[in-house]
Amino acid sequence: MSGHFSALLRAEAPHHGPRVPVSVLTGFLGSGKTTWLNRLLASPDLSGTAVIVNEFGETGLDHDLLTAAAPDDVVLLPNGCLCCAVRGDLVQALGALMDRPGQAIQRVVIETSGLAEPGPILRTLLLDPLLSPRYRLGTVFCTVDAVLGQSSLAQHPEALAQLAAADEVLLTKLDLIADPAQTAPLRDCLAQLNPSATVRALGPDGVDLLRQRLLAPGPDLAPAPGPAFYHPLAAPPTGPSHLADVQSFVLWRDEPLDLDGFAQWLDLVVAAQGEKLLRFKGLVQTVQTPEQPLVVHAMQHLFHPPAYLPAWPTADHRTRLVFIARGLDREALESTLDVMARRRRPRRPT
Template sequence: MSGHFSALLRADTPAQGPRVPVSVLTGFLGSGKTTLLNQLLASPDLSGTAVIVNEFGEAGLDQDLLTAAAPDDVVLLPNGCLCCAVRGDLVQALGALMDRPGQAIQRVVIETSGLAEPGPILRTLLLDPLLSTRYRLGTVFCTVDAVLGQNSLAQHPEALAQLAAADEVLVTKLDLITHPAETASLLNCLAQLNPSAPVRQLGLDGVELLRQRLLAPRADLAPPPAPAFYHPVGAPTASPRHLADVQSFVLLRDEPLDLDGFAQWLDMVVAAQGEKLLRFKGLVQTVQSPEKPLVVHAIQHLFHPPAYLPAWPTADHRTRLVFITRGMDREALESTLDVMARPRRRRRPT
């Protein structure tokens, strides 16, 4: 029986009109998410931005701190974990934003609770049949406190899940760091734990870059940005504890892979060890379409719909697969990939 990735690969994407991008701003408690949002929303260019605040506890406060946003553009979801019980609230909130009278919503930003794992939010956005016709997933940003970030990652699994889900990492409170070695240690730690996410040191330039990302054209069905690959120097600098079994690595393949075999391999990996997979991202060169890289993304058991880029972004056409895992066996992944996704030799007709 085929798995989820194989089914997505075979699925025909229905024609749709333009969809509203939903970006997710995650990060552990006190990492500066609300402060950053206020700076962004103060820009006149970002009018038409709705904000959904997911705050822990019955009495929310963060929505009142978003002084740069119009009151009608802020929605509070008071359950900070965004677990299964409140996914319906997220669906309802996004539906209400789309259907309300007045100025059309141009983009949505979801600010998660500092204790929330972003996986349920992303699953809701990608899998809900109604939302997927009206919204598309934008960029997942993760703020990391420059002072307390490494301790948070070492002590709180939620902080690690937030970092693993990120497309871009935003380091805040750098002005409080007095020793350059501390900054270098943190940046190396972040690159070790999520090697495919660019790390931005947030100053005025960083806020401007973020503003430009939110203003990017709403190209419907655009594939996610091609993953970047970082190779930090030195050993991981995060404290041990629950990070001891977390590892990130990149699988490289020089020869094109058979698409069907690769899909079956990925289905097998997720079925057997999906609970160990925090993040997966890659560019795949296939035998079937060697000149167009296949972009693949997964967060835990959830895959983004795979999409082909029109051309390779660089001269490097190798397959590159980034894994962030809890105790996955790299050698087993390597050997099974070589067996299952190797190019099939077709027999010549006799």
């Protein structure tokens, strides 16, 4: 049996210890959540931090890319966004973290999917009768990409909802902007949309700022509700999901891909269908360096410099290419990738 209702059925007597702060790290697709969380988790004084990672697609990569966290401290909630499909799983995951043997959890960070609307997640954290005696809300962080942030806010209601929920707005990718004055319009826009949030530039001292905020989440003001306390979790859904037209899929390849062929294919995809692409990320096994996966990230039409991991994070060395898009032609992607990979594959010696 699984799900939120069955978790309620299994509810135990209320817990009266100090409540564990749960911070939420949200931000639009590709705005830098995993990158900064990874840097943060490398701080030794943040041991005892459990991380819940939610990804929109059936197969995520963030779990593999969070190399700084101990594997047991990371819980992956794939296949949907926390605000809709997997909210019951969140309740279960937090319950299981608290009950597990070993070192007590000091704090939890939830990395939402880049398409999540944080409101329902926060409501779950604050009001769920199973969670509220044990957990309290910490800080809500929202990463905003200094390059693409303004267009994401203009085009995607999810980005707006994430900003609106934030206590701390974290401006990422400032190193990609030559003149800091260029961020003035974005900063004005952020101040208008969420005047109560603190906007911080995530520069070289960014990790330290975040660390301090996680270590000192503020006093636990709200008393934990008693056992008779009841709140409905949320109003019943009334319309189509905010994600009805968003598709997510993964292309898997068992054989290594030729690097040039793959690069040409990706250029072609972006040139032909780039405006439909919300997010692309991939772990690629290339013919040239099969033991070091190539990590590729793109947000809409913007690519980040590809990087090689020193080794594969798991025993599964297959290429996986994750797409989040609106109206992308998957079949065309599949067939063109096969053609380009085949055409470019070097001949084996006879």
